[in-house]
Amino acid sequence: MLDKFKTFVALAKYKSFTATAQQLFCSQPTISQHIKILEAHYNVQLIQRQKGEVILTPKGQQFLKYVQSILDLHSNLQETMNEPEKGEKEISIYVSHYLATSFFDELFSMNDSCGVCPYKVESNNYKGLKEALIEEKTSFAIMPYYSEDEELGERFTVDVLFEEKFVLIVPNEHPLAKRKVIYAKDLQNENILLPLSTFLQQRIRGALEEKNIFPSYSQMSDFNLIQRGVHQNMGIGFVPVDSIDKEEKRFTVKGVKGIQITRKNALIMNRFKELNVYEKSYYDSVKLNLTQS
Secondary structure, X not given: OHHHHHHHHHHHHHOOHHHHHHHHOOOHHHHHHHHHHHHHHHOOOOEEEEOOEEEEOHHHHHHHHHHHHHHHHHHHHHHHHHOOOOOOOOEEEEEEHHHHHHOHHHHHOOOHHHOOOOEEEEEEOHHXXXXXXXXXXXXXXXXXXXXXXXXXXXXXEEEEEEEEEXXXXXXXXXXXXXXXXXXXXXXXXXXXXXXXXXXXXHHHHHHHHXXXXXXXXXXXXXXXXXXXXXXXOOOEEEEEHHHOOXXXXXEEEEOOEOOOOEEEEEEEEEOOOOOOHHHHHHHHHHHHHHHHO
């Protein structure tokens, strides 16, 4: 409910759905939905409109006092919890499985400014990382960012680190492995191995369907399994170029003329939570390392 409380306090201050949405970096329907949820939950009318301005009902004014106290207490609690105990510098790092594997050095080789900090690493898939952010288990996560996920973009600060290109991988003995140029039409009768990420599936399918290509699809849990599946002749697949070992010889890497699949990776942070000094130092160091890589 904390996000709904924050919306109510902002609406009471700015007296306008438009101004409140601008201040909270979200849509007007989101503001309206939050207020409706509060009114339904507490069975009370909190606001009313007079001459184009949002004002609080008498119950709304009482509600504001309690909500503000709750938010103040939560803020104080958060600050207290964020303060490291004496001699304690552990940093909880929430990161995607893929980034933790493919960019290990950039994530865990810190600059001098960070100092020596012990880590507690929580690697997870996209869904798990998003849930951790929403449930405020972490102040930030290092993960893929899809502009199609409007909820994530509205609720959190997105600090893009880099954009990566996807390439096609095919078994070494596959006819496409010997082709100098591969066109989208060459994939029509192939079986494409897809990761479980819904947003990434949509991007890959969409890129092919734009060319009127409708191959068959199979799902794999991650890029490592896709690479193993290609090696075992289970199909072909699109994977990030950085997920492929430079010495990889189990399959052949190709581009597809006219098809470009990319994805952004970002530091995604709860805009209402402050990083402690160690988290901030780590955050800045990762940003420097990955934007320069």
